[in-house]
Amino acid sequence: MIKNSLNRPVLVVDDEQDIRDLMEMTLMKMGLNVETAEGVNIAKKKLTENKYSLVLTDMRMPDGSGLEVVEHIMSNNMDTPVAVITAFGNADQAVQALKIGAFDYLQKPITLAQLRTLVKSAVKVQDEYLENKAKPDPETEDHSVAAEPVKKNTVATPPPVADVPTQMGWGDTDWHDMADMLKQNNTGRGRNPNVSGSLKNENEMVEPTVQSAQLDVVENTGSLKREADVPRILGSSQQIEEARRLIRKLADSNVPVYISGESGTGKEQAARSIHELSSRADKPFIAVNCGAIPENLMESEFFGYKKGSFTGADQDRLGFFQHAHGGTLFLDEVADLPLAMQVKLLRAIQEKAVRRIGDAQEAKVDVRIISATHKNLEHLVDSGAFRQDLFYRLNVVTLKMPPLREMHEDLERLIVHLLRKHHGTGIRMTAAARDALLHYGYPGNFRELENILERAVALASNNTIDVEDLQINHQPMDLDSEHFPLAEDIAATGLPNFQMGHTQLQDYLDDVERQILQQALEYTKYNRTQAAKVLGISFRSMRYRLDRLAIE
Numbered sequence: 284m285i286k287n288s289l290n291r292p293v294l295v296v297d298d299e300q301d302i303r304d305l306m307e308m309t310l311m312k313m314g315l316n317v318e319t320a321e322g323v324n325i326a327k328k329k330l331t332e333n334k335y336s337l338v339l340t341d342m343r344m345p346d347g348s349g350l351e352v353v354e355h356i357m358s359n360n361m362d363t364p365v366a367v368i369t370a371f372g373n374a375d376q377a378v379q380a381l382k383i384g385a386f387d388y389l390q391k392p393i394t395l396a397q398l399r400t401l402v403k404s405a406v407k408v409q410d411e412y413l414e415n416k417a418k419p420d421p422e423t424e425d426h427s428v429a430a431e432p433v434k435k436n437t438v439a440t441p442p443p444v445a446d447v448p449t450q451m452g453w454g455d456t457d458w459h460d461m462a463d464m465l466k467q468n469n470t471g472r473g474r475n476p477n478v479s480g481s482l483k484n485e486n487e488m489v490e491p492t493v494q495s496a497q498l499d500v501v502e503n504t505g506s507l508k509r510e511a512d513v514p515r516i517l518g519s520s521q522q523i524e525e526a527r528r529l530i531r532k533l534a535d536s537n538v539p540v541y542i543s544g545e546s547g548t549g550k551e552q553a554a555r556s557i558h559e560l561s562s563r564a565d566k567p568f569i570a571v572n573c574g575a576i577p578e579n580l581m582e583s584e585f586f587g588y589k590k591g592s593f594t595g596a597d598q599d600r601l602g603f604f605q606h607a608h609g610g611t612l613f614l615d616e617v618a619d620l621p622l623a624m625q626v627k628l629l630r631a632i633q634e635k636a637v638r639r640i641g642d643a644q645e646a647k648v649d650v651r652i653i654s655a656t657h658k659n660l661e662h663l664v665d666s667g668a669f670r671q672d673l674f675y676r677l678n679v680v681t682l683k684m685p686p687l688r689e690m691h692e693d694l695e696r697l698i699v700h701l702l703r704k705h706h707g708t709g710i711r712m713t714a715a716a717r718d719a720l721l722h723y724g725y726p727g728n729f730r731e732l733e734n735i736l737e738r739a740v741a742l743a744s745n746n747t748i749d750v751e752d753l754q755i756n757h758q759p760m761d762l763d764s765e766h767f768p769l770a771e772d773i774a775a776t777g778l779p780n781f782q783m784g785h786t787q788l789q790d791y792l793d794d795v796e797r798q799i800l801q802q803a804l805e806y807t808k809y810n811r812t813q814a815a816k817v818l819g820i821s822f823r824s825m826r827y828r829l830d831r832l833a834i835e
């Protein structure tokens with residue numbers, strides 16, 4: 284639970300009512316308070332009058348640009364992270380926003396998952412920053428790490444070589460401190476001692492002692508298996524034990540690992556665990572969301588560029604590979620790499636060398652590659668969307684993260700653990716709520732379980748979670764995984780062919796969306812409320828999408 288930041292609302296700035304509504308609903312679902320502003324001037328006024336945990340602003344509005352909102356925050360030294368939402372293909376604006384201090388950017392069309400992850404990481408960072416500010420920890424004050432923060436689910440923009448953070452780099456000491464913290468979070472060096480330290484304490488509290496209630500969730504739950512050396516991965520079921528065993532084994536070698544599993548099953552946690560257990564642990568762990576990088580920026584993001592190599596290249600810049608040198612490069616959503624980039628990546632991995640744009644020389648890099656996607660890569664290879672040679676190069680060993688519904692025996696203990704971890708003692712739960720949680724299907728896996736509990740605690744009266752507070756479909760679902768429409772199966776079956784130069788991207792995406800909506804409707808016997816829940820969207824968003832795509 285993001286305790287500190289939840290005290291402050293998120294400000295959404297957009298001139299379109301629909302977008303404001305959609306964002307508001309999504310953020311509220313995450314348990315955040317939200318305020319909206321329909322233009323630049325109102326946003327500035329609100330920012331002057333109130334404090335916010337995060338600002339998300341559109342770029343083009345009738346009374347001005349989102350850049351003005353960013354500038355307002357920066358020039359008034361507000362310690363509020365701000366992210367901008369840019370039109371598709373408008374990378375220049377995004378870069379400009381990042382330059383003047385935006386924390387991050389999203390390109391339209393935004394997926395709800397992207398939005399959720401952006402907000403979560405931003406707010407989490409803000410929380411850690413606030414905590415850190417309140418109680419300085421000497422272990423997080425290592426200023427010697429060279430790599431710039433790389434933020435998951437967003438375009439991670441390495442800094443120009445010349446502006447690796449210095450005292451003046453962020454123009455504001457608060458932001459400078461936060462940049463350092465981000466940096467720590469993305470490197471084994473900063474992360475290791477803190478993570479194992481905090482999890483150790485957490486583990487000591489895991490044995491549930493929640494006070495008795497109408498029904499105490501902790502009765503007879505036993506202890507949740509957690510190995511001290513892989514503290515990020517909880518669970519005692521056979522599949523998770525197997526995943527932990529493989530993580531340990533893989534840490535000893537340098538082989539490329541491909542992590543498969545549905546969204547929210549802990550693929551990134553597994554990648555970080557391999558890194559932290561390896562001899563590279565004191566070197567950077569760079570996480571890149573391949574699906575979030577605009578195609579035209581990809582080469583420069585991965586390999587860097589030399590000053591003057593193209594318009595706007597006003598300084599030398601390192602890419603992800605150089606930043607990860609000596610450490611681990613985690614390629615998340617690797618299936619989303621365009622084919623042209625797949626060729627360049629394959630070459631870099633094979634040659635263990637990269638050439639910056641505008642540079643005549645190749646430079647050797649020592650990087651361990653871990654990749655992941657929730658899509659079925661083999662099917663993508665079959666359909667020609669993913670290169671077979673790269674697939675074999677990345678997929679030397681596969682690590683499969685199990686979906687939560689297959690870890691049923693762990694569920695009760697995980698619920699207790701998460702409640703205790705995020706909300707301390709004193710939270711109680713009715714029998715009906717417990718039953719609903721134990722019979723829910725969790726299409727969004729761990730991440731969804733965490734969100735449900737966060738929201739339930741926020742909604743609970745008298746510290747007691749009741750079934751309504753869960754806001755889930757508590758009709759028992761068919762948990763038989765053979766009948767559950769796995770995301771990868773949906774993605775793999777019957778996708779329309781994309782013919783470059785002929786198919787319009789929006790038509791293609793509409794077809795995919797239509798197929799998924801129809802499958803969800805069939806699965807829930809045409810109950811739109813349940814279908815929305817299965818897909819992790821609000822009812823309103825479901826209705827909007829059905830209308831837009833003319834699905835009866």
Ligand SMILES: Nc1ncnc2c1ncn2[C@@H]1O[C@H](COP(=O)(O)OP(=O)(O)OP(=O)(O)O)[C@@H](O)[C@H]1O
Pocket residue numbers: 515516517518523544545546547548549550551552553615656657729730733
């Ligand atoms: N086995 C686990 N034990 C404890 N927490 C877990 C476990 N698996 C996942 N989580 C938690 O679930 C959330 C999602 O994990 P993570 O980002 O690693 O998933 P992912 O598979 O990489 O998701 P995506 O495919 O959407 O990127 C995190 O908060 C993580 O801590």
